[in-house]
Amino acid sequence: MQMPDLAAHGVPTPPMLRHAPEGVEIAIRNLGRSFGGQRVLVNLDLDVAPGEFLSIVGKSGCGKSTLLRLVAGLDRPTSGSVTVGGLPAHEAGDHLRIMFQEPRLLPWASVAENVAIGLPRGPDPRAVAEALEQVQLADKAGFWPAQLSGGQRQRAALARALVSHPGLLLLDEPLGALDALTRLTMQNLIRDMHDRAGFTAILVTHDVAEAVALSDRVIVLGQGGILTETRILRAGPTTRGSAELAAIETGILDAIFAR
Template sequence: MSALLRMSNIHKSFAELTVLEDVSLALAPGEIISLLGPSGCGKSTLLRIAAGLDTHFHGAMERNPLLDFGTGSGIGVVFQEPRLMPWLSVAENIGFADGRRADERWVRQLLRDVGLEGRGDALPKQLSGGMAQRVAIARGLYGRPQVLLLDEPFSAVDAFTRMKLQDLVIKLAAQYEISVLLVTHDLDEAVYLSDRVIILGGRPSRIVAELDVPLAQPRDRRAAELALLKGEALTALYQQPR
């Protein structure tokens, strides 16, 4: 299997409610995929399945054996809210998975990477929303994942901070050769960041559209090609069966 993650014909129900129907998706090495769709369509549910946090579904979820080699934990996850432990310092939050045995040099490097050098001793309450989200990204990278799953990670910050965080994710994904699956509501974000945009829709949700974004990084947010692709994504979202 050349993909790092491959979900095939996923069907997912909660009791009587079928949320996902026949969803197939493969994440290639180095690829950034955005997952778009209306609220409640099952984006977080699909991300939890990709993360291995939910195993109650029909269909197949394959992890490339490569993810289980080396020192890495394979998959890192960043949620919508930073979910930091308020009683732990920033550095302790980042190395939380290893507790007292955390690799301090790696934590310091990650602090530098996310622009929080020297802030390791701060407590979460001393951080702004954007800083807290950067700590959450650093924590997601701590296990040296090859795949990063992001569930609307920038939705609680202002537009300017959001753009900076988007650029940070693009930079870190390239630097550490990480593939990214990003759930978002934001069409601009989807076309700016990703190689492929996947749109879920219908009840239960299926994949209703898939757009390639064949533009090299770094991209110009004002590029006409991005506006065109955004138009196509909008059309796909509006044409959904309701």
């Protein structure tokens, strides 16, 4: 397909990435982040493969959100580096999206207008309609956020995050405020979207079962670095609740509470 020359029309084009628009690779080298005298991350090395779904678990305050903010380019390392698709994280912002526990929708804009905010080059009604369709909110396009349930608001936030087809989706406890059944529905939706779109995903969660259900790999963060990492080979989507996954969960919980 012939791409329009956006630069010729004064539209800034983002720096080129390796593997765009599918999953981008992440390389974290010798990463350190301190706040005053407190060393939160120390000499951390981590590679995430294009299209991988990685989860980060660990005790509260161990630095999970700090690490995610560094990958998002919302914060700068004290030492070391983070590259996203070969670019320094703070230059890769157009290619990644982040979701938090609160959906952070604009209350005075419709659901469709909120989703359109995810498009850096302005509104594209077809793309917005497609994103809303994928999160099963097509019939709520004209609603206000206040007219949605908590789960529907988080689905709108997911549509806003994915409407631009980012190479990387970062999730910081995105389902933490939802009830248990809505959580399961959202987990399945995130997994489906990942399978379909092929972006790289990093999920921070305090829910080890959620991490195991969604991820290809789970790392336990603690004492400034990675304590353990566990690869999860899944036979199919029906394995949730199986004895194998339960044993993996127990191993991860032991690693979190070992020290």
